[in-house]
Amino acid sequence: MATQGILRSRRSAAQLHALVGVEREIRSYDHAGGRKYLRDFRDAYRSYEETLTPDQVRDEIVSSDIVLVADYHALPSSQRYLASLIRDPEVYRRPVVLGVETIFSRDQHILDEWRRGEIEEGELRQRIRFDFDWGYDWTPFYELLSAARDHAVGLYGLDCMPREDLRKIGARDRHAAGKLSEIRERHPDALILVLFGESHLAPRHLPAQVRERLPEEHMLTALQNVDALYWRAAGEQADHVEAVRVADDVVCVFNATPLEKYENYRLYLNRWGRDETGAVDLGPTVYNLIDGLVRFLGINLYSNHNTTQPRLLVDLMPEVYSRNSDALLRRLLSRKGFSASQRRMMLQRVHERGSAYLAPLNTFYIRQFHMMSAAEDAARFLHHACRGLPDRVNGKIPEPRTPHDAFFAATIEHALACFGSRILYPARPAFRDADLLARYELTREDLEEQTSLPYAEAIEILDFLNWHRASTRKPRERAAASDWSTVLAFTGRKREYLTQQLGYLVGNDLYDSYIEGRVGPAVLRRLFLTHLEEPNAAREAYASLNSRLR
Structure with missing residues (x-):
């Protein structure tokens, strides 16, 4: 069994590589990172006592009087985590009050008007000057406000001016603590949930001010996605640690990775620096x-030969379209000769996942940025680029593949995409044989919704996948053989779903083997470089990979 240090290194390697460029760009925009107030937060939370489950965290929250929840403003999951807590019946069994840093307490009357239904969302956003005074994503914050309107007995703004002057930030902490004292007088029996910027939650900052004014209160600090704690937790045996106990009165939950966190912040800094409020440029994120x-993987971007390295990978970088319309994508695909059914399939892929790498165009099309999908697409691109972009449409007609070659090439692409996604985004949930078997427990409606297939076809695919996986694990004890000719004749969504699910299973096997130390970067690099477009290459590569992973 690998040590904590080895596990931490293997799980973190690719993400740390990607973080270098992001942090460099952030430092070029944001020069406040070295201020003592911010250092106090980073220095306070470096280790933890034990791992926790989400239910244990919820129990800690429910048993508290005041919970200070850390907000990383640029990360939507920060606000959505608290919204999910407020919607949890176990939480709102007692009266709940929400206080937020985002809204100045001077604007409480505006918030009250919205809660009473006197004004609409748009007017609320305008009158609290959300875009001018805050500037982050409105949607997740409004989801939080809506959850509080539905389930909380009170909703309050806690902040005051000036926000831009770190020399006065202590005054804001004292002001917020005073407002919480007033809220406690109004709601003596309520659970008070507070969302405030993470740097305010260093022990000597807002928590100390609240304790001074409300010494009898049982207060809990709930951090989110603290870097030092995340990297330390990466050494645990579990696939993904969801929470840890830092101290008796401090917990930390993980709902995003450091790369995801800082990429979101970098996007905001980039947009603010260009004084734009429209679509952001996601090209740097993809690259x-x-x-x-x-x-x-140890790949040389500038290699001029194509043996153990791809040739001049730097010249094959994809074009990136950020948050453009469906009409633009239709025009792009139409100009390249894609049929109506192919266009519909690609549009569906973008709608389902937020983004897609379109190999025939060597293009990323990003409608909505999700780290897991973007990381998967980055791996898809690299798989194609390492082979010289064989599927790119450049006025040439690709050589037709046999059904076997097409099936296994698609499966391996999904496997490498899944593996790359888990390497860059370790929070991606694992998908193993037990998860496949759990699909049989879904209702007919849920299975059809999850697979986008008729029930009978979905079951047919599950049956084949379970047979195939069992036969590769125990080749001498094969069950009755499935009809490969039928499987290879699948088309459209049915074929796509089968190769995707099989690829994801193999991709998770590959990731597990990497974490266990049975597969290293050199082997992985050769997989990305394998020319699957050559006759029988995909089938042989799949058989070899399965043999190695068994």
């Missing part, structure tokens, strides 16, 4: 994810 994988 950074690719670079993280390239460095992890």
Whole structure:
């Protein structure tokens, strides 16, 4: 069994490579990182006592009087985590009050008007000057406000001016603590949930001010995604640690990775620096994810030969379309000769996942940025680029593949995409044989919704996958053989779903083997470089990979 240090290194390697460029760009925009107030937060939370489950964290929260929840403003999951707590029946069995840093206490009357239904969302956003005075994503914050309107007995703004002057930040902590004291007088029996910027939650900052004013209160600090704690937890045996106990009165939950956190912040800094409120440029984000994988695999971007390295990978970088319309994507695909059914399938992929790498165009099309999907697409691109972009449409007609070659090439692509996603985004949930078997427990409606297939076809695919996986694990004890000719004749969504699910299973096997030390970067690099477009290459590569992973 690998030691904590080895596990931490293996799980973190690709993400740390990708973080280098992000942090460099953030430092070029944001020069406040070295201020003592911010250092106090980083220095306070470096280790933890034990891992926790989400239910244990919820129990800690429910048993508290005041919970200070850390907010990383640029990360939507920070606000959505608290919204999910407020919606949890176990939490709102007692009266709940929400206080937020985002809204000045001077604007409480505006918030009250919205809660009473006197004004609409748009007017609320405008009158509290959300875009001018805050500037982060409105949608997750409004989801939080809506959850509080539905389930809380009180909703309060806690902040005051000036926000931009770190020399006065202590005054803001004292002001917020005073407002919480007033809220306790109004709601003596309520659980008070507070969302405030993470740097305010260093022990000597807002928590100390609240304790001074409300010494009898049982207060809990709930951190989110603290870097030092995340990297330390990466050494645990579990696939993904969801929470830890830092101290008796401090917990930390993990709902995002450091790379995801800082990429979101970098996007805001980039937008603010260009004084734009429209679509952001996601090109640097995509290129950074690719670079993280390239460095992890030991690939030379500038190699001029194509043997153990891809030839001049730097010249094959994809075009990136950020948050453009469906009409633009349709035009792009139409100009390249894609059929109506192919266009519909690609549009569906973008809608389902937020983004897609379109190999025939060597293009990323990003409608909505999700780290897991973007990381998967980065791995797809690298797999194609390492082979010289064989599927790119450049006025040439690709050589037709046999059904076997097409099936196994698609499966391996999904496997490498899944593996790359887990390397860059370790929070991606694992997908193993037990998860496949759990699909049989879904209702007919849920299975059809999850697979986008008729029930009978979904069951047919599950049956084949379970047979195939069992036969590769115990080849001498094969069950009755499935009809490969039928499987290879699958088309459209049915074929895509089968190769995707099989690929994800193999990709998770590959990731597990890497974490266990049975597969290293050199072997992985050769997989990315394998020319699957050659006759029988995909089938042989799949058989070899399965043999290695068994």
